[in-house]
Amino acid sequence: MKGYRSSHVVVLNGTSIKKSIVAVILGFILVFAVSGVMTSLKPEYRVTSSSINEFSKRFSGESLLYIFGYTNAYFTQGLSSEAKAPNYASALFELTTSINLDDPRSLIRNEIPGFAYYDGEILVAGSGVNYTDMPVESSPPMEVLLEERQASIVDLDEEEDENDESAPPPAQTTGDKRTVFIYHSHSRESFLPYLEGVTSPNAASHPEVNVTRLGKKLQEELVQRGIGTDVDTTDTAMALKNRGWVYGQSYDVTRPIVEEAMAGNEHLNYLIDVHRDSGRRKSTTMDINGVPHARLYFVIGKKNQHYEKNQYLAEQIHKQLEEKYPGLSKGIFVPPAVETRNGIYNQDLSPNSMLIEVGGVDNTFEEMNRTLEIFADVFSEIYWQAEKVDGTPDGEAQ
Numbered sequence: 001m002k003g004y005r006s007s008h009v010v011v012l013n014g015t016s017i018k019k020s021i022v023a024v025i026l027g028f029i030l031v032f033a034v035s036g037v038m039t040s041l042k043p044e045y046r047v048t049s050s051s052i053n054e055f056s057k058r059f060s061g062e063s064l065l066y067i068f069g070y071t072n073a074y075f076t077q078g079l080s081s082e083a084k085a086p087n088y089a090s091a092l093f094e095l096t097t098s099i100n101l102d103d104p105r106s107l108i109r110n111e112i113p114g115f116a117y118y119d120g121e122i123l124v125a126g127s128g129v130n131y132t133d134m135p136v137e138s139s140p141p142m143e144v145l146l147e148e149r150q151a152s153i154v155d156l157d158e159e160e161d162e163n164d165e166s167a168p169p170p171a172q173t174t175g176d177k178r179t180v181f182i183y184h185s186h187s188r189e190s191f192l193p194y195l196e197g198v199t200s201p202n203a204a205s206h207p208e209v210n211v212t213r214l215g216k217k218l219q220e221e222l223v224q225r226g227i228g229t230d231v232d233t234t235d236t237a238m239a240l241k242n243r244g245w246v247y248g249q250s251y252d253v254t255r256p257i258v259e260e261a262m263a264g265n266e267h268l269n270y271l272i273d274v275h276r277d278s279g280r281r282k283s284t285t286m287d288i289n290g291v292p293h294a295r296l297y298f299v300i301g302k303k304n305q306h307y308e309k310n311q312y313l314a315e316q317i318h319k320q321l322e323e324k325y326p327g328l329s330k331g332i333f334v335p336p337a338v339e340t341r342n343g344i345y346n347q348d349l350s351p352n353s354m355l356i357e358v359g360g361v362d363n364t365f366e367e368m369n370r371t372l373e374i375f376a377d378v379f380s381e382i383y384w385q386a387e388k389v390d391g392t393p394d395g396e397a398q
Contacts, residue, residue, distance in 0.1 A: 108124030170226030294359030
């Protein structure tokens with residue numbers, strides 16, 4: 001009986017080996033067959049690296065570690081007990097149908113002409129924010145952008161005088177070092193309350209009464225908190241006109257400005273591109289203790305391969321704003337991926353880059369300045385905490 005069992009095992013092992021050999025041969029044949037089909041297809045039907053990239057974006061970092069763990073269990077050792085395995089069926093369904101069961105917009109994304117211009121992504125949502133309250137970014141034609149308009153500058157100056165109060169010296173300071181750079185890729189973005197006879201958000205532009213005043217205000221607030229700050233007020237609209245460029249190339253105008261500022265100042269670490277939203281007052285305003293404030297939000301360019309670092313900074317600021325003033329920050333957004341949008345927003349130049357949209361076309365400078373004061377408070381807390389972590393004693397000049 002022992003001999004019989006032994007020979008039986010040998011027969012089984014031989015059968016198993018044959019099956020393995022056949023499987024390997026079939027596998028090679030399948031690989032060559034698939035490769036042949038893929039290379040013989042017309043270019044528009046081939047699987048590209050972008051297709052693979054789109055497929056991989058369906059999975060979170062934890063899910064990708066699970067996948068790697070099938071070949072090496074070491075990758076899954078650091079996962080928490082609450083981590084879940086990826087839903088391959090859902091990802092495959094979305095890849096083949098372009099329908100995301102968690103996003104109803106995907107049902108109509110390819111059916112409505114022009115929908116792509118409003119098809120952004122919410123990375124982090126503020127209180128009460130969902131896909132029905134997405135930010136609005138207008139792209140006015142150059143003739144509209146450069147059109148001459150009258151603005152009530154006198155009233156604006158009165159508002160600024162009311163807010164010009166002396167502040168005590170900061171407890172800590174960067175000394176003569178300037179570590180923050182503020183600029184404006186859409187420098188002519190203006191506000192309807194100051195434009196005489198203008199009612200259309202797309203026409204809310206002005207060479208003087210615009211977001212550059214917000215940049216100067218933010219600079220003042222940061223300096224009051226001890227953070228050396230430079231601000232650039234280049235008229236990007238005129239630069240576009242002089243070069244024969246279109247509105248979507250605004251970030252190409254400001255990129256060399258930022259690069260030059262960084263090359264001339266080794267201490268520059270934080271880059272802030274200040275804009276305003278094109279949404280109307282109901283979406284861009286909230287009351288805090290009965291006082292109106294302009295809401296703000298953050299824009300992330302995911303075409304920048306290091307966008308996670310910039311997103312982390314935005315998340316830190318958003319979280320503190322949400323804790324202290326729920327709803328003031330609408331959250332963190334990725335604009336629609338269309339050819340007329342930049343997708344990088346110069347955020348590849350520093351891991352501490354951010355694009356903030358403060359208020360909208362219906363907000364007043366008084367409302368936006370209140371928000372910038374709050375933003376400066378939160379930003380300075382995070383800034384000085386980061387300096388502590390880096391080993392600089394509290395209160396020492398940087």
